[in-house]
Amino acid sequence: MITRTLARAGLAAGGALALGLVLAGPASAHVTIRPDVDTAGSYAKITVRVPNESDTAGTVQVKLDLPADTPIPSVRVQPHAGWTAELTTTQFPEPVQVGDRTLEEAVTAVTWTAEPGVRIGPGEFDEFAISVGPLPDAGTYLFPATQTYDDGEIVAWAEETVEGQEEPDRPAPVLEVVEAPAEDEVDTVADEEPAADSESGSDAEAASADGTDDDGSDGLARGVGIAGLVVGAAGLGIGAAALRRRNA
Structure with a gap:
């Protein structure tokens, strides 16, 4: 009875999970970027994931807008077979200071x-990659995307997601930039990690102890074997002497 009840509970849970996946499927089919969290001042490989949401048409163009108010000094495109990439460069009315760099365009x-x-x-779906950096100061940055289908439909993924509210139908890809850990924090983490030498020493001691035991066991086995040979030889000698006396 208990087994049958557990089986029913398992089927119910499995059905609920399957239903949840079905319901979550369409909502997750957005243009997104990965990673969506990275460190200020670092260089990152950003991958744009583009699912096709049309049942009849195909995606033939994808455009990704980079933050214009906080330009990224370096942007490089990873080649993608079957697709050509075009970079749009904007001239600024006045030079923009980004970190220790002064940019007139980006x-x-x-x-x-x-x-x-x-x-x-x-x-x-398909994925397209770019290398960007150094990333701007900590904050939330939108990377609006535009998806064009071969039937002429254009979908703009440009709506801002507001915390505490329902996700919009066409949310813009988001990159969350966080502060890099301070050097003293990094040193503290390093100090808390177990020393590799002490661990290796323990392993070496264990290996040495195992080796000593093995050597002792081998020595004992050899001693027993030699003793057996001696006893056997003595037995053969006694038997031969007895045979000679019988023949005499």
């Missing part, structure tokens, strides 16, 4: 366009 958008015969078809 890349503010990257556009990937499919070559003839290439597309992200229904039920498919």
Whole structure:
């Protein structure tokens, strides 16, 4: 009876999980970027994941806008077979100070366009990568994206997600930039980690102890074997002497 009850509970839980996955599927089919959290001042490889949401058309162009108010000094595109990438560079009315760099222009958008015969078809997704850095100061930054289908439909992923409110239908990809840990914090973490030498020493001692035991066991076995040979030889000698006396 208990087994049957547990089985029913398992089926119910499995059904609820499956239903949850089905309901969550469409909501998660957004254009997103990974990682969505990184460290200020660092260089990052940002991957743009583009799912195709149309049942009949294919995605043939993807545009990613970079933060214009806080420009990123270096933007490089990873080659992607079947697609060409175009960088949009913006000239600033006045030089912009970013860290220790003074920028008069910066890349503010990257556009990937499919070559003839290439597309992200229904039920498919693709990923496009860029290398950017150094990342701006800590904060939340939007990377609006535009997805173009081969039937002419254009979908803008540009709505801002507000904490505490429902997610919008077309949320913009977001990058959360956090402060890098202070050097003293890094040193503290390093001091708290177990020393590799002491661990190695323990392993070495254990190995040495094992080796000593093995050597002792081998020595005992050899001693027993030699004693057995001696006893056997003595037995053969006694037997031979007895045979000679019988024959005499």
